[in-house]
Amino acid sequence: MPKSRSTQPQQRPTHTHGADVLVIGSGAAGLSVALHLAEHAKVIVLSKGALTEGSTWYAQGGIAAVLDDADSTESHVKDTLDAGAGLCHKEAVEFTVSRSKGAIEWLVGLGVDFTRSEAGEFHLTREGGHSHRRIIHSADATGRAVHSGLLGQALKHPNIELLESRVAIDLIRQPDPMSATLRCVGAYVLDKTQDHIECFTAKAVVLATGGASKVYLYSSNPDSASGDGIAMAWRAGCRVANMEFNQFHPTCLYHPKAKSFLITEALRGEGAVLKRPDGERFMPAFHPAAELAPRDVVARAIDHEMKRLGAPCMYLDISHRSAEFLQNHFPTVKDQCLKFGIDITQEPIPVVPAAHYTCGGVMVNTLGQTDLAQLYAVGETSFTGLHGANRMASNSLLECIVYAQSTAEDIRQRLATTPDPAPCKPWDESQATDSDEDIVIYHNWDEIRRCMWDYVGIVRTQKRLERALRRIELLQTEIQEYYTNYKISSDLLELRNLAMVAELIIRSAKIRKESRGLHYSLDYPHLSDSAQDTLLVPANLASQPIFVR
Numbered sequence: 001m002p003k004s005r006s007t008q009p010q011q012r013p014t015h016t017h018g019a020d021v022l023v024i025g026s027g028a029a030g031l032s033v034a035l036h037l038a039e040h041a042k043v044i045v046l047s048k049g050a051l052t053e054g055s056t057w058y059a060q061g062g063i064a065a066v067l068d069d070a071d072s073t074e075s076h077v078k079d080t081l082d083a084g085a086g087l088c089h090k091e092a093v094e095f096t097v098s099r100s101k102g103a104i105e106w107l108v109g110l111g112v113d114f115t116r117s118e119a120g121e122f123h124l125t126r127e128g129g130h131s132h133r134r135i136i137h138s139a140d141a142t143g144r145a146v147h148s149g150l151l152g153q154a155l156k157h158p159n160i161e162l163l164e165s166r167v168a169i170d171l172i173r174q175p176d177p178m179s180a181t182l183r184c185v186g187a188y189v190l191d192k193t194q195d196h197i198e199c200f201t202a203k204a205v206v207l208a209t210g211g212a213s214k215v216y217l218y219s220s221n222p223d224s225a226s227g228d229g230i231a232m233a234w235r236a237g238c239r240v241a242n243m244e245f246n247q248f249h250p251t252c253l254y255h256p257k258a259k260s261f262l263i264t265e266a267l268r269g270e271g272a273v274l275k276r277p278d279g280e281r282f283m284p285a286f287h288p289a290a291e292l293a294p295r296d297v298v299a300r301a302i303d304h305e306m307k308r309l310g311a312p313c314m315y316l317d318i319s320h321r322s323a324e325f326l327q328n329h330f331p332t333v334k335d336q337c338l339k340f341g342i343d344i345t346q347e348p349i350p351v352v353p354a355a356h357y358t359c360g361g362v363m364v365n366t367l368g369q370t371d372l373a374q375l376y377a378v379g380e381t382s383f384t385g386l387h388g389a390n391r392m393a394s395n396s397l398l399e400c401i402v403y404a405q406s407t408a409e410d411i412r413q414r415l416a417t418t419p420d421p422a423p424c425k426p427w428d429e430s431q432a433t434d435s436d437e438d439i440v441i442y443h444n445w446d447e448i449r450r451c452m453w454d455y456v457g458i459v460r461t462q463k464r465l466e467r468a469l470r471r472i473e474l475l476q477t478e479i480q481e482y483y484t485n486y487k488i489s490s491d492l493l494e495l496r497n498l499a500m501v502a503e504l505i506i507r508s509a510k511i512r513k514e515s516r517g518l519h520y521s522l523d524y525p526h527l528s529d530s531a532q533d534t535l536l537v538p539a540n541l542a543s544q545p546i547f548v549r
């Protein structure tokens with residue numbers, strides 16, 4: 001509850017929903033937690049838009065798992081540790097990888113249809129950083145297959161209630177009768193269908209709200225990725241970690257109407273070259289492998305050229321391959337580009353790097369527990385220590401499924417001894433009026449995302465970070481004033497959370513005085529001898545946060 005809003009009697013009562021467990025988010029993480037719990041508890045799952053509108057639905061490649069006899073847990077662990085550039089928590093990596101086969105078997109048992117070879121075996125592909133074929137997939141739309149499987153089961157289960165268009169605003173805390181501290185007992189939620197605020201209470205609350213990549217101007221993520229869970233947990237007094245590590249995909253289609261369409265890396269594998277606006281190729285000057293250099297190197301090179309030339313995008317050219325080859329190998333890219341008037345058989349594709357994955361998040365242990373009793377975080381919202389300074393491809397969906405199971409198990413064990421929450425205080429909107437200037441929201445939304453792109457993007461300097469922080473702090477003051485005085489809307493809530501996570505990212509980036517994994521600083525281009533997480537610790541909810549390492 002924001003301190004500036006009173007919780008005293010208001011004009012109309014706040015409608016209250018109760019359940020054993022409240023899950024905020026209906027992606028792979030949230031639905032998996034709900035399904036694991038449904039035999040033991042009544043679960044409510046909230047989604048701020050349509051139930052399918054999260055990153056899970058858009059995942060393409062697949063899920064990493066040790067399924068082949070020639071592969072081993074040790075090898076998957078080693079590859080993950082190598083990709084993480086010294087920052088992965090080995091116990092989290094071992095915990096996740098050793099449960100990968102079980103996670104896939106669980107999905108198969110739910111009816112998820114993975115691609116099989118002619119012999120009937122699962123077809124496994126190989127991706128960057130993996131030393132074995134271990135990516136199980138469903139053609140090139142794995143996320144959709146996984147999400148459909150999970151959602152189909154959740155919709156059928158009588159103990160799971162799925163509610164769309166419900167935006168969680170903030171978590172509710174009450175004194176914990178079992179200890180001297182506070183515990184989480186629910187959340188205030190905006191019902192977009194009725195345009196009013198409701199109270200959801202539960203014995204346990206799970207944040208499964210996905211990542212925060214929408215904080216950047218260009219992102220491969222759907223609009224839902226505004227870091228709501230991270231911001232809510234931070235405001236409720238939970239630590240967050242490693243927020244400076246944001247993974248950028250090198251090539252996203254640059255077109256005003258193409259919001260988040262990825263141009264697959266396979267195009268470069270088949271000979272596509274990157275060019276400046278004048279048609280000159282530039283990658284050979286950056287890396288001996290040119291266009292086939294690692295993802296972060298390619299993203300940095302594109303960003304460097306864009307900034308140096310003041311160009312809005314670079315170009316990816318595969319027009320030298322035959323139209324027949326492109327139709328056979330890249331029908332989706334070809335058709336999508338054509339929709340925007342770009343014929344890839346004749347002309348280069350305008351591309352920009354795009355924010356793709358949030359490696360940091362709300363600190364949790366292997367049971368998904370956060371710093372606040374009875375509050376859990378799972379999936380991209382959480383920081384488990386698995387990804388370190390750079391996420392290895394296809395480890396993220398695996399993390400969702402594995403941690404959902406351990407989290408659900410911990411919740412289940414505690415349910416019987418957890419007392420019911422006290423009634424929640426009503427939400428007071430009696431002083432709030434309708435906004436007469438919605439332009440403030442849209443302007444600030446753009447300003448945050450552009451500021452983050454220009455100053456806190458792929459290549460950073462301390463000066464740019466300082467500049468960004470000043471601007472974000474100013475915007476936060478303006479947003480808080482708006483939040484206090486005007487009726488709440490979904491856009492305003494997302495803006496408030498975007499500004500919050502932007503601040504957390506900048507503060508984390510300022511603390512890291514080295515270049516490691518996804519964090520690259522021109523002021524500190526070298527790797528430090530010791531690898532340390534960046535921990536941000538809120539002093540407490542009501543006062544100004546103090547940042548310490």
Ligand SMILES: Cc1cc2nc3c(=O)[nH]c(=O)nc-3n(C[C@H](O)[C@H](O)[C@H](O)COP(=O)(O)OP(=O)(O)OC[C@H]3O[C@@H](n4cnc5c(N)ncnc54)[C@H](O)[C@@H]3O)c2cc1C
Nearest residue numbers: 025026027028029048054055056061062168210379380397
């Ligand atoms: C284009 C693309 C391709 C990818 N490919 C792969 C891949 O091949 N393999 C892989 O492992 N990973 C991949 N990833 C990453 C992976 O998809 C995500 O990390 C993962 O799906 C995150 O799942 P999640 O359940 O944590 O969050 P999401 O799937 O993002 O779900 C978040 C949910 O939270 C809800 N929500 C958010 N805020 C609120 C709020 N305030 N109130 C109520 N509900 C809220 C949303 O509505 C949504 O239901 C890809 C990502 C993208 C974008």
